[in-house]
Amino acid sequence: MSPRTAIDEAKKGSAEILILALVERRSLHGYEIGRQIEEQSGGTLRFTLASLYATLYRMEDRGWLRSRWVEKPGQRRRCHYRITDEGRKVLAAQRADWSRFIAALGLVAGVKPA
């Protein structure tokens, strides 16, 4: 397994916590979510259009997110995503899980937070 593939695998598992964390404070539309993940991860984490939206739809379907069309004068209408109460619980749980997981990685494999 190449290092690239390792990250790809981790990405699959981490997509949800990343999205939840981003929309925790304010609602964002799909492009902003994708861009912020990419920018804030320094380009390490990137989703294809299909996987980003498939994830968003799945999360909405589970009740973690709620979406809403917003129209602004002179702009194309956009679908904004906002976290739900259910989503907040999931985010808290996942944060705890990932903290433990990263701590374990540090202890066992010598991985340090960047």
Added chain:
Amino acid sequence: MIDWRGVVIQEARATGAADLDDHTIDELAAHLEDLYQAARARGTGETDAREEALRALRESRLAMLKESRPTRHRTRRLSGVSVAQSLRSGLRQFRAHRGFALLAVLVLGLGTGASAVVYTLVDGVILRPLPYAEPDRLVSLWDTNVERGVNHERLSPVNFMDYRGLPVFTDAAAWWRPDVNLADPGMDPVRVRAVETGANLFEVLRVRPQVGPGFPPDGPLFSPDLVAVISDRLWRTRYDANPGLVGKTLAFNGTPYTIVGVMPPRFDFPGEIDVWQRSRWDFRQHSRGAHFMEAVARLAPGVDREGADAATSVLAARLAKDFASTNRAWGLRLVPLLDEQLGYYRPALIVLFGAVGLLMVISCLNVASLLLTRALGREREMAVRTALGASPWQLVAQLLAEGTVLSLAGAAAGLLAAAIALPLIVAHTPMPIPRLAEAAINARVLGFILASATITTLVFGLVPAVATVRRKLTTDLKSGDRAVSRASRTLYHGLVAGEVAMAGALLVVSLLLVRTVGRMADVPTGVGRPEVMTASVQLSGRDYAAWPAVVATYDAILDHLRQQPGVRSAGASNVLPLDSGWRVPFAIEGQSAARANEALAVQHITVTDGYFESIGARMVAGRFFNARDTGTSPPVVVVNEAFVRRYLADAPATQAIFTTTATGIGPLGANLVRGARFQVVGVVADVKDMPLGQVDEPAVYFHARQFPFRSMFLTVEATDAPAAVAALRSTLRAVAPGIPLTDAQTWEARFRARTAEPRMLMTVLLFFGGLAAVLAALGVYGLFSWMVALRRRELAIRLTLGARPSSIGMLVLRHGALLAVGGLVVGGLLVRASERALSRVLFAVSAGDLASMGAAGALLLAASLAACLPAARRAMRVDPVEGLRAE
């Protein structure tokens, strides 16, 4: 602009994800657009930026999105977007265009407010049932006479008793209206409106007194035992609502009546009555030829008006045969009581309702055309929205939402206006419209406003929607031109033409009323001095029990009057012009008995000397009365021209001898001349003795000293009205203290009151007509401004090719004139279609009156031309170069 939706759809098809839902496609398209814009912002070239976005799409496996959006989400979201968001965006639209929104709401509020007010009046006055049990079964009875062309004459009491016996009626009650003076110790005497009625009136109506037992329920219809019931109004205003009044006596015309009841508040049947006296005389002991009773009947269960009509016709025919001298050609007519009570107001309110409906439609069309121009201006916006992924349904929802916001605002403004205007109208209406005071905004009125708001919403949403959705949007985007679809243009023209047509109809109707009022004012009344002061006086009570006392008092009153400062002449008559005298059988000496079988009855009117002079009546032949005509001088009469035409055409009128069967008119008047032969001494030009619109009848004038009446109208011709009133007051105080002076008005004012209803209708309709014309002119102005702006390029080309500016201006004006003429034709047809309703409020004018049509047409044409003048001037001033460059 790149069609990202199309790109997404194409890619989805190519990768086997063809059935992506709209939501997903929209989101992906938005995402691609953002990627593209971000790339462009970094300075990437158009092609590269596009390529970058496309790459992001291609590296996706779109198929994984195919089923990831459950259907329920899709539908929920769609409706959610439509309602709340559309409404919000509608509000935003109007916040952004305040001026437009204000104008639209104003116009709509005007239309809604006016129609809400009129609907409230219609609801309160016409639609609400009468406050009696089973009011639909109540009818009023009127005599008709085909030979005389009368269909609303009062009944003879004897005939009434015959009709009352028919089994088609549960019961019937009749009354007449005596003049009653009410005198109480320590209080000023007053004249009260009274009826003397059969004791069963309240049982027929099924109304009971609020205080006291009322007339004895099983007692006689008529009785010399004098009892009376008074109104709540009189009870409160004069007797402080003292319940002890019942059982006491009040002096009506000096005769004590025992009060047996007080009617409930607001009950004043048959209209503004304060005293109901039980009849003291037997209705059967009277003349079949004397028509002075009014009557109401309750139809028996299971009998409808047609059935009752049939039964009364049979009886009328029999009476006409059995009593030919009095009943020939007389018949009976039944009128639903509510119709009777409303009289002129019912057709007037219906016409008004129709008019305000037109006004409402005009204001709707006006706002619709405003919205349409905006929609046409927004066609690019709509095209962009469509390209950005809005479905046609969403666009329509958007426009409907804007329509809703507008309609609701308009309805609210209208409701507010109605709520403010209604109390003012009720308080300031110059005439006693029956039941007006009870008109109020209620649930039905709110429902009416809501219903009209719903309709306007649909119109406002759909008109621009039709204009928008029918467009070929992609074409517009590409060309960016200002071409407007033919459908939109036709629609706009149609809306404005509709406005002009409705305004035309309203103008025609209001001018018809103007003509009606004019014709009424032009009716010759025979009164040459309209400024003459008139006032009613009745000599009743113990002091005037004997007829010589009545005669002497009126003589004294007139003598005194004539000596007052400013008074030029004075007289008296028992009826004023426009009212009729008592119709009594008569004969002319020497005329063959061939006419003996004819129902010969003429109006008997009593006047004093000086009467004809004071009202300015014209003498045709012989002389008027003078001071030498007394109770002991030879009996004399004056006849009118109608009498001469009918009965004295062959011989000199002033040689005829007139004989009458009248020995007196009940307790009101008495023939003091021994014997019944009267010399005709003079002929007076016809003084109108019938209501407006009816032909004058033959009339004979007696002198008050030979045929006196207790109740007379004094007529005073003086330097001015205050002088006349002062003279009347001081005279009455000096000569007949304790006798009230009632109802002092100039003849002019009385005549105006007679025409007050059509005058009022005319005023309101003129207001509506003017408003409609202004709104229509605004519509025309809007249309032509828009048209010229739209055709700048075409006009520029024409001018470049050598067209003269004046011919271009004419082109516009001709178009405007065409619109006005077309509108007038349609408006005229509308008026003709409502001819039947109109005929009931018109007088001596037909709904097809050409003068009104012509005047309305001229007004409309002038308004239309004025409205398209600015556009025409703009068209003439188009700078060919500028016009061509504009596009």
